Each structure stands twice: as C-alpha cells, then as structure tokens.
Amino acid sequence: MAETTTTTEEQTNQQERDPECNSLHQPLLKRNRTLSSSPLALVGTKVSYIESLDYEINENDLFKHDWRTRSQAQVLQYVFLKWLLAFLVGLLTGVIATLINLAVENIAGYKLLAVTHYIDRKRYMMGFFLMTGVNFVLTLMSTLLVVFFAPTAAGPGIPEIKAYLNGVDTPNMYGASTMFVKIIGSIGAVAAGLDLGKEGPLVHIGACIASLLAQGGPDNHRIRWKWIRYFNNDRDRRDIITCGASSGVCAAFRSPVGGVLFALEEVATWWRSALLWRTFFSTAVVVVVLRAFMEFCKSGECGLFGEGGLIMFDVSGVSVNYHLVDLIPVTVIGIIGGVLGSLYNYALHKVLRLYNLINEKGKLAKILLSLSVSLFTSACLYGLPFLASCTPCDPSAPLDTECPSTGRMGNFKKFNCPKGHYNDLATLLLTTNDDAVRNIFSTNTPSEYRVFSLFIFFILYCILGLFTFGIAVPSGLFLPIILMGSAYGRLLGMAMGPYTTIDQGLFAVLGAASLMAGSMRMTVSLCVIFLELTNNLLLLPITMLVLLISKSVGDCFNPSIYEIILELKGLPFLEAHPEPWMRNITVGELADVKPPMVTLSGIEKVGRIVEVLRNTTHNAFAVVDNTMVPMVGQMSEVHGLVLRAHLLLVLKKKWFLQERRRTEEWEVREKFTWVDVAERWGTIEEVAVTKEEMEMYVDLHPLTNTTPYTVVETMSVAKALVQFRQVGLRHMLVLPKYHGPSVPPVVGILTRQDLRAHNILSAFPHLEKSYASKKGR
Amino acid sequence: MAETTTTTEEQTNQQERDPECNSLHQPLLKRNRTLSSSPLALVGTKVSYIESLDYEINENDLFKHDWRTRSQAQVLQYVFLKWLLAFLVGLLTGVIATLINLAVENIAGYKLLAVTHYIDRKRYMMGFFLMTGVNFVLTLMSTLLVVFFAPTAAGPGIPEIKAYLNGVDTPNMYGASTMFVKIIGSIGAVAAGLDLGKEGPLVHIGACIASLLAQGGPDNHRIRWKWIRYFNNDRDRRDIITCGASSGVCAAFRSPVGGVLFALEEVATWWRSALLWRTFFSTAVVVVVLRAFMEFCKSGECGLFGEGGLIMFDVSGVSVNYHLVDLIPVTVIGIIGGVLGSLYNYALHKVLRLYNLINEKGKLAKILLSLSVSLFTSACLYGLPFLASCTPCDPSAPLDTECPSTGRMGNFKKFNCPKGHYNDLATLLLTTNDDAVRNIFSTNTPSEYRVFSLFIFFILYCILGLFTFGIAVPSGLFLPIILMGSAYGRLLGMAMGPYTTIDQGLFAVLGAASLMAGSMRMTVSLCVIFLELTNNLLLLPITMLVLLISKSVGDCFNPSIYEIILELKGLPFLEAHPEPWMRNITVGELADVKPPMVTLSGIEKVGRIVEVLRNTTHNAFAVVDNTMVPMVGQMSEVHGLVLRAHLLLVLKKKWFLQERRRTEEWEVREKFTWVDVAERWGTIEEVAVTKEEMEMYVDLHPLTNTTPYTVVETMSVAKALVQFRQVGLRHMLVLPKYHGPSVPPVVGILTRQDLRAHNILSAFPHLEKSYASKKGR
Secondary structure (H helix, E strand, C coil): CCCCCCCCCCCCCCCCCCHHHCCCCCCCCCCCCCCCCCCEEEECCEEEECEECCCCCCCCHHHHHHHHHCCHHHHHHHHHHHHHHHHHHHHHHHHHHHHHHHHHHHHHHHHHHHHHHHHHCCCHHHHHHHHHHHHHHHHHHHHHHHHHHCHHHCECCHHHHHHHHHCEECCCCCCHHHHHHHHHHHHHHHHCCCCCECHHHHHHHHHHHHHHHHHCCCHHHCCCCCHHHHHCCHHHHHHHHHHHHHHHHHHHHCCHHHHHHHHHHHHCCCCCHHHHHHHHHHHHHHHHHHHHHHHHHCCCCCCCCCCCCCCCCCCCCCCCCCCHHHHHHHHHHHHHHHHHHHHHHHHHHHHHHHHHHHHHCCHHHHHHHHHHHHHHHHHHHHHHHHHCCEEECCCCCCCCCCCCCCCCCCCCCCCCCCCCEEEHHHHHHCCCHHHHHHHHHCCCCCCCCCHHHHHHHHHHHHHHHHHHCCCCCECECHHHHHHHHHHHHHHHHHHHHHHCCCCHHHHHHHHHHHHHHHHHCCCHHHHHHHHHHHCCHHHHHHHHHHHHHHHHHHHCCCCCHHHHHHHHHCCCCCCCCCCHHHHHCEHHHHHHHCCCCCEEECEEEHHHHHHHHHHCCCCEEEEEEEEEECCCEEEEEEEEEEEHHHHHHHHHHCCCECCCCCCCHHHHHHHCCHHHHHCCCCCHHHCCCCHHHHCCEEECHHHCECCCCEEECCCEHHHHHHHHHHHCCCEEEEECCEECCCCCCCCEEEEHHHHCHHHHHHHCHHHHHHHHHHHHC | CCCCCCCCCCCCCCCCCCHHHCCCCCCCCCCCCCCCCCCEEEECCEEEECEECCCCCCCCHHHHHHHHHCCHHHHHHHHHHHHHHHHHHHHHHHHHHHHHHHHHHHHHHHHHHHHHHHHHCCCHHHHHHHHHHHHHHHHHHHHHHHHHHCHHHCECCHHHHHHHHHCEECCCCCCHHHHHHHHHHHHHHHHCCCCCECHHHHHHHHHHHHHHHHHCCCHHHCCCCCHHHHHCCHHHHHHHHHHHHHHHHHHHHCCHHHHHHHHHHHHCCCCCHHHHHHHHHHHHHHHHHHHHHHHHHCCCCCCCCCCCCCCCCCCCCCCCCCCHHHHHHHHHHHHHHHHHHHHHHHHHHHHHHHHHHHHCCCHHHHHHHHHHHHHHHHHHHHHHHHHCCEEECCCCCCCCCCCCCCCCCCCCCCCCCCCCEEEHHHHHHCCCHHHHHHHHHCCCCCCCCCHHHHHHHHHHHHHHHHHHCCCCCECECHHHHHHHHHHHHHHHHHHHHHHCCCCHHHHHHHHHHHHHHHHHCCCHHHHHHHHHHHCCHHHHHHHHHHHHHHHHHHHCCCCCHHHHHHHHHCCCCCCCCCCHHHHHCEHHHHHHHCCCCCEEECEEEHHHHHHHHHHCCCCEEEEEEEEEECCCEEEEEEEEEEEHHHHHHHHHHCCCECCCCCCCHHHHHHHCCHHHHHCCCCCHHHCCCCHHHHCCEEECHHHCECCCCEEECCCEHHHHHHHHHHHCCCEEEEECCEECCCCCCCCEEEEHHHHCHHHHHHHCHHHHHHHHHHHHC
C-alpha cells in the first residue's frame, strides 16, 4: 500500500505495516505500549506517507544573514509579489471557473436537448439509451483520468486543504496533473448528471492554482525566477493557498464575502488580519472576472451558457413577510436539518468505509463502482418521471397551448405529457443540478410541484447523495446537500402552507441551509453565502436562526462531515481545543514513553550524522553543546534544532571539516544560499559518503535553528497543545524541570503526532477510562 | 494626576512620577537605561494605573481539584449559562439601542419642530436662541455626567475594548455608572446636534452590559449566585465582552454579520470558531429585537421615531449599472478616501494632543471646551444655511405649491425660502445626523443639492469632525466620518456626472466607505456593514475595490485611527507582528537589563512574603525549590509561578504553618475554594500580620501555577512575542540556556510591558538606529 517512501516524520518504530490488519476503525495507527505515531494517511484512496510543514521561522545563521542583508527594494518586491499572486490566483480561478461552467452547461445542455428531441417523438428507449450512454462515457472519462493520473483529485479536496493549513502536507495534492484532472474530471462528472457539485473541486482548483503560482510552476518545470524564490517557504505558501481556497468558494457561489468567511471559519487554522484583507482582494478579483464573462456571454456567444451556471437565486424582488408565529416552522426546519444532517454524516461515514474496501481491490474496482453509480443515476433520472402524472401549465389557457419556456414558470419539461401540460418530476430531474436547484427554489409557485414528486425527488437524492460522493471522480458535497435540503424544505413548506406567510421557495432555501449547517456545521460563512445567493437581506434573521439551531442539534450527535473525512483519511489534524483529560498528563510523561531521543553535538562527525539519518526517521534533531568550565564542572547547552533536510543538504554539498572546529559565518555563506536551505533535499539513500569523509566533521551551528519553542517537562499536555497549535509548530523541545549536575539539557522532542489525542490514548489508555467513568457518573 | 493607587504591574522602579514632565510625545514612559515599564495609561483624560488580564489557565492544585470534581451537570450549567449570557447581551443591547434611538429622535425632533415653527414666522433670532439653548443644555448635561461621574465614558470606548481583548484591563471601564453615563450622555450629545455618532458608544454599552452580566451586577451589588461564579475569570469575561461589542455594532447599523466581522477584524485579538458562532447568536438576537421594536413603532406610538433612527439606506430598488469605464471614478474615490483618511488621522492626533493639554487643566476646562464646541456647532448649523440660495422644489409646479414632505425628495427644509422653494443646505444641516446621511445618500436626485452647499457642508464637517471628537461626551467616530465622506463623494459624483452612469447617491455611499477605510483601515467588516446598510449586492464589487484602495493608500501614511488613540492613551497594546529588529535581540538580553528577579521558595516564611509584596509591584513570582540530592549535589527546580493576588489571599486568610512542611491537598481545600482564588484581593496595605505570624511558614505549592509558559534565554524577542500574544500570556518565564552546577533555574520573568517595542527601544536605542539606517540605505 505504502507506495512512496519519501522522507517521513517521527516514524518511531520501524516495524513493517501489514495493510490487511488496517481496520478502518483505527485507521492507520496501532495500539502500542509506547507512544508510536505512524505518519501514514489514506489520501485519494491510497495510503501515503505524509509530512508536517515548517510554519515556524527557522532562525539559523543563514536565515539571519539573509534577513539582515535583504534590501528595502527586495522587501518591496516581496510585498508586491504577494499582492500580484493574490491577484493572479483570483484571476485564474475566475477564468477556470467560468470555463468549467461553460463546458458543463454546453455539454449537459446539448445532451438534454437531444434527449428531449427523442422524447417529443415518443422514442423513449432511444432517449434513455442516449442519455445513459452519454453519461456513461462522461463518467468513464472522469474516472479514468482520476484513477490513472491523479488519485488525489477524487472527492472535494476541502479536507486536505484544511489539513494543509493546519500543518499537514498531503503528497501530490497541489500538482499540475491533479489540477488538470480535477478540472476535466469535474466537467465530466457534473455534465454526466451525477449527484455531485463543482463547488468543492473549485476550492481545490483554487488551492492548486495558488500552490503552482507560488512555487513557479509544476514540480518538474519550475521557473527559477529570483522573485518567486521568496515564496519558497511553507508560511507564504500557506497564505497564498488560503487565498486560493477563498477564491474557489467565491467562484462557486459568486459570493466574495462568503468565500473569505468560509476560508476563515472552516478551512484555516491560523488567521491574521492581513490575510483577511488579501483573501478579500482575491475574491474581489474573482467576482469581477465572473461578471465580465457573464456580460460577454449575454450576447449569446457562449452556446447554452445562460445564467452562467451559478446557483444564482435572486429573491431580492420577493417581499419577505414574517411574524413571530413563523418562528415555529423555522425552528422545525432547523431541528429537522440538524437531525438529518447528522444522520447523513453517520450514513456517509459507513458508505465511505464500505467504498474504501471496494477501492482497495484495485483500479478496476474503482472504475466499475463509478460506472455503476452513473448507470443507476441515469436510470433513476430518466425513469422516475414516468411515475409522475401530468399537470396543465396554465389551467385557464386553452388545452393545446405550449407551456411558457421562459418567465415565471419557465423551466417546464413536457416529457411524456400532452401539449399544454408538464411533468413536474421531469422538471426537477431531467435538467442540470444547478437548474434543479433553481427550479426547486422558485418562488410564487405554490402549486407547481406535487407532494408525491417532491417526495420521490427527496428520496432519490438521499440515496444518490450517499452513494455518489465516494466514487473516484472529483465531487463536491455542497450541491447534493442543497438538493436534499431544498426538497424537504419545500415539502415542509407545503405542509405548513396554510399556517404561514413564508413562500415555499424560501422554505426550500431554508431547508437547504439547515441541512448544510446540520452536516457541515458552519454558521457565519453559510449565512453569508446564502445571503449573497439570495440577495435578500430580510431573509438574514431567519437564516441565522435556522443555521444556529441546525448546527446545535447536529453537534449533539457527531462531528462535522469534514472532520469525519479527515479522520477516515487518517490525516493528523490538530484540533483547536485540548481534550479535558489532557490536563492530567504532562509532556514529560509523553517524552518518557517515546523511544530515546537522538541528540547531535554542535560539531559532529559525518559518520554519526549519516548513521543517525539512516537509522531514524526523525525530521529534526536537538543540537547540544557540552563544555567543561573550570572550577564549575560540565555545562551543557541546547544550541537548537537542526532539520533533517539541512543535514542532507550538508551531506550532499559535502561541507565537511578536517578538524573539530567552529566555522566562521562567511564559510557557510560561501557554500549555501537561503534558497538552498528552503528546498527539500531528497532522502539519505541518495547520498554517497566515502569512508574518509565519514571521519570528518560538520559544524552544525550555522544551520541550527537557535530559537526552537520549548516547554518544561511539567507542562500539562493541554497547555502544550495550545502552544503547539497557536504558534504553528512542527517540533517542540521538552526541557527538564531539574537544574543541577548531570541533568541532560533536553529530555525530548514532541511532534504533532505525539500530541494527538488518539495516539496519547493508545499509550495511556487509563486516561480515557478515568474520564469516561467520570462522564458516566 | 495618578489618582488611583491600586495594585500595579511590574512598575519596576519606584521613583515618583512627575506629571509635569509627561510630554505627550512619549506619553507615559520614560527613557531609562534599564528596561523599565510604567503601567500607566491616560484613560478618559486622566492617568490611571492599568493591569494585565490573566487569560492563561492558572493550573494550580485548587484549579485541578475543582476541574476534577466538576460534575457533568455543572459542565452543562456552564455551557447553558454561556449561551444564556450571549442571549441576554443581545437582548439588552437591542433594547437599550432602541431606547437611545427613541430618545434621540424625539428630543431632536421636537427641538427641530419648534425651531422650524419660529423660522416659518421669520423670527430667526428666536429660532437661533431656542436651538442654541437646547443644544447647550443637552451638551451641558452630557458633559457634566461624564466629567463628574464617569470620565471613562468620554469618547467611543472602542480602543479600550480593543485593549481589553488584547489583555489590558482599563480601570472603571465596564462599570454600571460608566454604562449609565454613556447611555444618557450619548442621548444628550447626539440630540444636541453635535457632530458625533451613537455607534461607538453603543459598542461600549454592549461591552458594559456583557461585563456586568458576567460578573453578576455592579461592583458593589454583585449577585453571588453560584452559577455566575463560573464566569469569574478573565477568559470567559473576554468572550462575553466580544459578544457585547459585536452586538453593539449590530445595533448601531442593524448589521448582524457586519457586527461579527467588526469584532473579528478590528476589536478581537484572539479568535476561535466557537466564539464566531456565539457572537453571531448575540447579533441575531439584536436584529430580532430591533425588528420587533420597529414593527411596534410603525403604529405611531413612538412619537417622532420614524425609521428607527438607524442609518438604513435601502438602495435595493436602485438598479446599479456600471461598466469597466466606471472603474476610473471608483479608483479616484478610493485614492482620495485614503489620502483624506490619513490626513484626518494626522490632524485628529494633533487636536487630541492639544485637547489633552486643555483637559489636564481640570474639570472646568473640560466642561467649557464641550460647551464652546456645542455653541460653535449650533451657530454653524443654524447660520450657514442663510448663505445658500433657494431652489424651487418642482420647477414644473405652480410657484406657491407646498414642497412634498415625503416621497422622492421628501426631506425638504423650507427654512428662509418662499413657498414652493427649499434651502438645500438647511436640508442637510437643520436635521439629525442620521437624517443628514439619509438625505445626502438619496438616489435619483441629481439636482437636489448645489455644489456650493455641498462644499460648505463638507468643510463644516471636516472642522467639526476634528474638534468634536475629543470633548468630554460619549462620541462615536463612525458618523462624522460618514458625513464627511458622503459629502466629498457626492461632490465627486457631480463632477463626474457626465462621464458615468453611477448615481450621485451611490457616489456619496462610496465616498463614505472610502473615508472610513482610509481612517479606520477595516475592509471586510466595513464592506459587509455597507452591504447590510444599502441592501444591494450589486454594489459589493465596487465597494470592495474602493475599500481596498483606500486602505492601501492610507496605510502608506500612518496607522489606523484606533491605533493612534491607543497610543495616545498609553495603553500597552501588543501588536500582532513583531518589529523586524526584534530578531536581533534575545529575551535573555531583555531579562538582563531588568532589575533582579524576585523568587520565592516553595515553602516560604511569611515575613519574606510580606516584605516582597511591600517592596515590589510585581504581580507574579517564580517559586523555586532547592533540594540537596546525595552524591549529585544541589538540584533546583522551578515549581511554577504564584500570583500576587494569591499571596494576598493567603495572608488575608492567614493560612500559616508552624513548621516548614509540605501540606496535604485537603488542607488547602479546606481553607480555600476556587471562587476565592478567582477574586482579586485588594492591596498589601490592607493586610495586617503580627510579629509572631511573620516567623511562620506558608506552603506555596498548592497555590502555584505549575505550568507557566517558558522560553529559553536565547530565544529572539520576535518569536517570544509571537508566543506571548498567540497564547495570551501575562507572564513568561525565561529559562537559562546552560545546564550545570550553580546555574539558577530561572533567569527572569517577562511581561507585556517588557515586550513592547517602545520600551525595548528605550533600553536598547541602537536597535532602532541600525534598522533605520538600513532602511534609509
């Protein structure tokens, strides 16, 4: 399973993993008596090694020198480039989003036109075969691309972005091939009428664009432009990827403020005002680009690209009247949304675990799974409308009048009905998902849909929503949830009809909002996204209420869908809040159960460095200097922390000394630039060191981060975790509490994996028990 | 000047301050060769001692025991209470905001009616005396209340809230008397027609409500209800005050999302998702309350309370058309807004320094200052319209028709004009500020105002905006800036008229937005506030653009107005970003220039504790245990940090031991509860200890916070500052880098004051020079 064997992090015990015993309950971590942590994650339905990111500033001599010598002009270049990148991210995300919409609307549009053509001539079987065939081919294309070229392009990608911004780098997530597959795959999957959206993929595409721009192109064809090199660090990449994610949301919903808030509330782990402002700039650019394209397309040069393929549901013209009595249906929607949302999370979790088992069988299994879902979807979308009966478009008009094709009740599908009649279920099913949302949201149409049709629609999308998400195509979660939610919202609106003044269309909107809050557990960002979708501020208070109730109800049952996916994928996400039992354990106890720490001397033998790098998988080592002070005794000092990448750099560049001595600053500057230091330098296996060189020395001082963050061993894990996450660390040194003769200057190094609740509980099972028994009391 | 002498923080050198040498350039801090830091701030025009807040969890034995024994029911109580408080904060803020609006609209309304009555009869002098007299009395009332009962109620209060959420407690800021004075004073000042808003005061009122609720009532009449006691800590108070501040903004602008974002972007220092959600709940409640009151008032039972006294500027009906060409005027507005905004900040800074000199002269000076501003304002508002010429309301109507009093051009003031004519300057000046904004924002009225009148209006409000803010009445900054900005925006709109399709009213809105961004430097929150005010999403992209340009331009010149006020008041606000030169200095160097640190033994003599408390003003002391280990030598250990408040508690409760021994856990639990530990316990002067007691011992272990956050002395100040601020600390222990015999286990304690750029530069002036010379290169 573990196909890549790149540099890994803190894999403290080296026993071989047996993929068969990898129960999905405890996805990728074993229960040991020692605190072991395996840096493996299930990403894109394959198990990969993952690495943490260096968000901490690595203050070594080279960094300090670089910083000291950076001129005012270079600082300005850097600031300018930051904004330029934010602009480009917005621009490209906007353009790509428009192209995706254009492609989807045209492919799906011409497909549906052809199908309607056959139906009008009563050649139902031909229509069915055409539709199923086209959908089959589109799905096949998407899934082949995903399976063979970029397995990480499956799914929405939002959980991985969330993990990246938390400090976990998922391999092959932001490459050019992933982006390409995501774009084409998303067009295919959405045009194939599958129950999935392009919103999640757009967020991922935005992040890919950001990442590619920041590193100057795809991995193997990077522009080594001097300016771009300023961004060759994890901190700046993090910021620009945040901009990309917001731009993606903005492009998906044409919601600039909602995009910023989505990134803030759901995706980002750290946040600062400057970033708020820069993401806002990116989303503003996206909106301008979308608007420009829509103006251009108004002239009719974009084929069937009508409203721009965005779920624009403008109800600003609808007068929203509600009174205190209307709080009752609103509360009911909220509660149902919360319950259904958490049920959906629960069921989706089960389905995804089942799908993981299927996907593990190989590539063919994945492809067959996607194709069966496609066939089932096509059959349902085409077949179910035959169950619905026909309704006259306008009871007052003569029987053989054509139904209006635009205007108030514009989107009618005649399907199998006689002239002047329409099939309400076909109106909802035989269309693109965006149009389906627009139809079900439509206001002032109290009798357009029958209860029976809406009920079938709801059940169908519950099933499709559960079984479509996990297949190997790019798929977003927003749209399936909106479709489900709007259906039950509208049903509820019909049931409440006599007792309320709120329009059924608004009930559908509230239903969609409540199910999203119940499943995704966002509040403010969803509220703003819905505000920007509906363009009606008067809806705001009831939307807020619905969202608050749904989220509260949902939180009683299970975590949000993104957290469930994160856990399923085994990504070591650090939660914002420490568990209560973490107060009862100290970092010293954690350090004790880890294997003995490896420390290096300030001036170390090459042989020892090679040995340490070969025999451990740690990514950082404490550098300790011991000096004999006359009259006092042995004094030891932690000089700092040196990264594996920098040790590899030294070995590759063979910066060795003949004798044990401290180097001068110019010596290291002659050999290394800060650009070298920012790169990742392969693995120890690629390094060849001769026997003579093994006996030489390396002065680690200039490459050591002299200011690592530290905690004393008496610190509780709860407070250490707060520091770890708030400051954005990768390694935290544990210092001894005692000061005196023969006390080692450092007792351990903690990493993200050591601070994860699950790993701590594996080593200290009594903690959970004591807490659970207290809870049960 | 220093009137209160309560417990102070880290006032390391005890020399008497001489208020006369307190140059306002270096407001309250002296240049010493050692790192001294004076905990003084100029708050409400008087110098006060200020204290830092304990946002860190104080993990001592009592806390741990309390936490361990807290039952599930108590945890639920706590969660329930959190939400109840958020609800109550929203409810009360909404109610009080409505009452303020009601009072202002009625007082100002009847005043203006009476004045109009005299003007209609050409008794201009009577009108003038009436208006000036009423305004004079209202201002006098406000200023008397502020000067004699609550000096901290002057100004907007937003900078102090910002400081509180950053960890600085300003004394007397959130008391019942402050709130009362703020409410009444705000009504008086706004009704008196002064150029100030009720928006800032509403934010402060919201924070006061939150603080009072969380502590169970005013300081001397607190409800000692058991549930409320859970909130007797700085962390929970911080959260609830954040809710209060958002509710205030929401009540001021009827902008729930804007309120949340304002708190997030401008006010709060730390933020977490849970808080986002709770503040959102509070603002939702505010909106519901406001809406309910407005529905109630529609029936006409609220006197002259028409539109609710909120700047509601609904342009949702206006079709906004703009093309790429319109980017030019939009950019121009943005640039002008940025330049004017920073100019305003600069000028206001000068005026406030001048006013500080006047205010220092005593209470009479303050009152006279307010009254002269009131007289000047009244004279201008009444006198200037005589300069404007009359315009016929409707050129097509017969000359003697009455002007319409409602409808499209509804708010006409006839003033000195004949029938059928109106005075455009009187329309803008002889009205409440809210109505003035509504008039100047009005759309589809291209020829309603003359250039001359708008120009006078602009100049007048530039002058008033500068000279009104600093007087001793509750005053907000939002409205003056909106008035100024809208005037130049509309002027620009008239100048651009032939070249653009954007309405003049929208130009006025954009002008107001640009000046706010140029002065306050907010982006996303302002954008959402304007979105919610104007209720038109199509304006969003251009508003975003204007805000971004204005903020960028303004940032080139000076910091935001709130930062300027914070600095003027001497509040030790910790910035998010360390200064670049902070990388060149270590915390060890800072600790070296501080006076020697005071440490206590784990079991300490009462006499020594009393001596230490009397002779220092530190608020926390390191507790160090020394043990002689046979065969190894002297081992020392930092047990933790004990707070001054807890030492005072021990002395007051006389928890003394006859012999030097460690106590059992039950002993301390018998004597103290966690409620005692959360209180602040007066000063050392209030403690009486007999001579025999002086010889007894105290076991400090159970009261010591055993998990203080630490840094090693080699840590750079830049990274230490990041940790200090991110984790929300009050004290940070500095550990030695060497480990060995006779190394002290702790070398210093750093506080907020030690990490402030200004204080560091006083002790290490070369740092700035080296940086400045580099910059100039």
